[in-house]
Amino acid sequence: MGQREVDHGLVERVQQGDKKAFGLLVEKYQHKLGRLISRFIPDASEIEDITQETFIRAYRALSTFRNESAFYTWLYRIGINTAKNYLAARNRRAPTVTEFDAEDAEGFESGNLLRSYSTPETELMSKQVMQTVNAAMEKLPEDLRTAITLREIEGMTYEDIAQMMNCPVGTVRSRIYRAREVIANELRPILDTHKKKRW
Numbered sequence: 556m557g558q559r560e561v562d563h564g565l566v567e568r569v570q571q572g573d574k575k576a577f578g579l580l581v582e583k584y585q586h587k588l589g590r591l592i593s594r595f596i597p598d599a600s601e602i603e604d605i606t607q608e609t610f611i612r613a614y615r616a617l618s619t620f621r622n623e624s625a626f627y628t629w630l631y632r633i634g635i636n637t638a639k640n641y642l643a644a645r646n647r648r649a650p651t652v653t654e655f656d657a658e659d660a661e662g663f664e665s666g667n668l669l670r671s672y673s674t675p676e677t678e679l680m681s682k683q684v685m686q687t688v689n690a691a692m693e694k695l696p697e698d699l700r701t702a703i704t705l706r707e708i709e710g711m712t713y714e715d716i717a718q719m720m721n722c723p724v725g726t727v728r729s730r731i732y733r734a735r736e737v738i739a740n741e742l743r744p745i746l747d748t749h750k751k752k753r754w
Contacts, residue, residue: 558625559625559626562580562583562625562626562627563622563626565577565579565580565626566580566617566620566622566626569614569617570617570618570620577614577617580626580630581610584627584630585606585610587627587709588606588609588610588630588631588634589602589603589606590709591631591634591635591705591709592605592606592609592634592637592638594704594708595635595638595639595642596638596641596642601641605634605637605638605641606634608637608641609630609633609634609637612633612637613629613630613633616633624715624718625715625718627715628711628715628718628719629718631705631709631711631719632718632719632720632721635701635719683745684742684745687741687742687745688738688741688742690741691737691738691740691741691742692704692734692738694737695734695737698720698730699730699731699733699734699737700734701720702716702720702727702730702731702734703730703731703734703735703738705719705720706727706731707731713727713728713731
């Protein structure tokens with residue numbers, strides 16, 4: 556039985572009144588959801604509050620969940636919307652991350668450029684690469700930034716991202732392609748890569 560089927564089984568149990576089943580879903584996705592929200596909100600206490608609020612909203616809306624998408628796709632959509640609403644209520648714009656950890660680096664095709672440095676010179680270059688990627692992501696329109704974050708950092712499929720962003724898969728591919736182009740253009744002077752090479 557795959558993860559999607561396991562989640563759907565737990566959702567059905569919750570819909571039948573089993574609160575413990577929802578606790579299992581919270582345990583399973585709490586850390587991952589918090590990590591996603593941290594891409595929009597840097598403060599740890601705010602992340603915790605928004606993660607909790609997301610689960611509360613999900614629990615209240617679970618009766619409307621029809622198993623047409625993966626549970627985590629549905630949950631993440633609620634999480635992103637909750638984070639955006641939180642920022643909008645405080646007249647703040649979602650910041651991007653200030654650094655990537657090793658797990659994030661694995662999501663990039665050129666992740667080895669961020670992993671294998673050991674000298675002061677290469678560590679400096681690694682820091683420049685991270686700062687450049689973050690600065691490039693900061694400049695991206697929200698739809699491009701969300702798409703590439705979900706794909707490259709969260710590792711979600713194009714189909715799941717399309718469901719979460721409520722748009723066609725082709726639109727998701729286009730947004731990710733455009734975001735990668737912007738980031739690649741910013742990285743070229745640092746990595747000295749050819750114009751046709753994206754990463």
